[in-house]
Amino acid sequence: MTTLAEARDAVALVINTAWLAASVSSSIPMHWDDVKADKPGEDAITSRAPSYAKTTVRTIGSPQTTQGRRRFETTGTVTVQIFTPFGDGNTLGDALAQVILNALRSHVGSPAGLSFFDIDPNEIGETGPWFQTNVVASIRYQELAP
Amino acid sequence: MVDFARSAATALRLIEASGRSVELFRVNRTPDDPALPWRGTSEHPEPVAGGLTIPVIMAFIPASGSGFGKLVKELGGKLTVAFEQVGLMASSSLPTGMTPADVEEVDSVRDGLDIWKVVTRGHLQPGDTSILFVLGLKR
Numbered sequence: 001m002t003t004l005a006e007a008r009d010a011v012a013l014v015i016n017t018a019w020l021a022a023s024v025s026s027s028i029p030m031h032w033d034d035v036k037a038d039k040p041g042e043d044a045i046t047s048r049a050p051s052y053a054k055t056t057v058r059t060i061g062s063p064q065t066t067q068g069r070r071r072f073e074t075t076g077t078v079t080v081q082i083f084t085p086f087g088d089g090n091t092l093g094d095a096l097a098q099v100i101l102n103a104l105r106s107h108v109g110s111p112a113g114l115s116f117f118d119i120d121p122n123e124i125g126e127t128g129p130w131f132q133t134n135v136v137a138s139i140r141y142q143e144l145a146p
Numbered sequence: 147m148v149d150f151a152r153s154a155a156t157a158l159r160l161i162e163a164s165g166r167s168v169e170l171f172r173v174n175r176t177p178d179d180p181a182l183p184w185r186g187t188s189e190h191p192e193p194v195a196g197g198l199t200i201p202v203i204m205a206f207i208p209a210s211g212s213g214f215g216k217l218v219k220e221l222g223g224k225l226t227v228a229f230e231q232v233g234l235m236a237s238s239s240l241p242t243g244m245t246p247a248d249v250e251e252v253d254s255v256r257d258g259l260d261i262w263k264v265v266t267r268g269h270l271q272p273g274d275t276s277i278l279f280v281l282g283l284k285r
Contacts, residue, residue: 012184032184036175055184 004059004074007141010114011057011078018103019053024095028052049129051084051092062143070145078104078116078137083130090123093133097121100135113142150275157278158236165205165234169256170249191254200241204233204255209282229265229282237276246271249279260285 012032019025031037033056055078062074080100084092104116116137124132174192177183209229233255237246246269255262268280 008184009182012182016183030183034186035184036187036189 002144002146007074007114007139007143008057010141011139012055014103014107014116015055015078015080015100018099022099024092025053025099028096030055033057049083049085051082051096051130053080053082053096055080057139072143072145074141074143076139078139080135081124082133082135083127084133086126086129086131088131090131090133093123093131097133097135104135104137113140115140148272150272150277153272154236154238154275154277157234158238161205161234161236161239162203165203166257167201168204168233170200170202170252170254171256172251172253200244202235202241203239204235204257204281206231206233206257206283208232229284231262231283233262233281233283235279235281237271237278246276246279252281255281255283 016030019028019030028050029037029052031052031054033054057076057078059074059076062072065071065073080097082093082096082100084096101119101121104119107114107116109115116139119135119137122134122136124134126132172192173189175187175189178186178188209232235249240246240249249269250267253264255264262283262285264281265284266282268278268282269276270278270280
């Protein structure tokens with residue numbers, strides 16, 4: 001892996017593939033950081049609050065790890081925020097979080113060295129008409145200077 | 147018994163007197179690359195109720211002075227929804243064929259060169275009489 005863009009694509013691809021493949025999540029919109037999307041449920045009168053999720057990838061650092069050929073180890077986080085209608089006793093939120101957990105935990109590492117670790121589910125709680133569940137993971141991959 | 151038909155007629159008269167013509171439409175977003183939806187989207191106006199855009203008369207008032215702003219936010223169950231102004235639209239001014247359900251699908255208002263995003267919707271409907279739509283708008 002040589003660029004930020006390639007790493008971001010690789011992380012998003014893992015999540016998007018799993019999300020679309022699972023029957024429980026395939027019809028629920030996945031939003032992405034820095035991409036325009038209509039957040040559902042802003043209709044105050046009808047109080048419609050359909051489920052949705054949002055994925056955010058953040059780079060934390062990229063220290064150089066060798067003195068010869070310049071190699072860097074880049075780390076960051078990926079956060080998937082899952083919003084489900086409040087009141088079902090975590091049923092849907094748990095199921096959707098499990099889709100992401102399974103995808104990240106079963107990722108065996110690409111040839112470019114992308115790996116996920118510290119993969120944690122976090123129940124955030126009631127957020128407006130939704131219940132929010134997050135899945136947070138650290139990411140790590142190698143970069144070579146051109 | 148309250149004559150809500152008179153209220154509806156009053157709403158129509160006042161809004162037409164102080165409002166102006168705007169266009170209602172819905173924005174449809176599609177990924178620039180369907181295989182990479184995280185790499186951005188393009189926006190396209192989408193037909194609502196049979197037309198690409200629908201001209202209606204809307205009266206604009208500041209959100210803080212409308213008396214509707216706080217009500218709409220409370221009904222949403224949260225206090226973070228913010229909008230810059232309120233657009234009032236008389237139910238009886240809807241074009242032929244457009245129903246209140248179609249108004250629910252509208253997410254944008256074009257007022258001349260300005261495009262406003264609809265962030266909240268209110269529908270004043272005592273009994274079966276639809277009187278007024280209250281749209282919370284922000285840029």
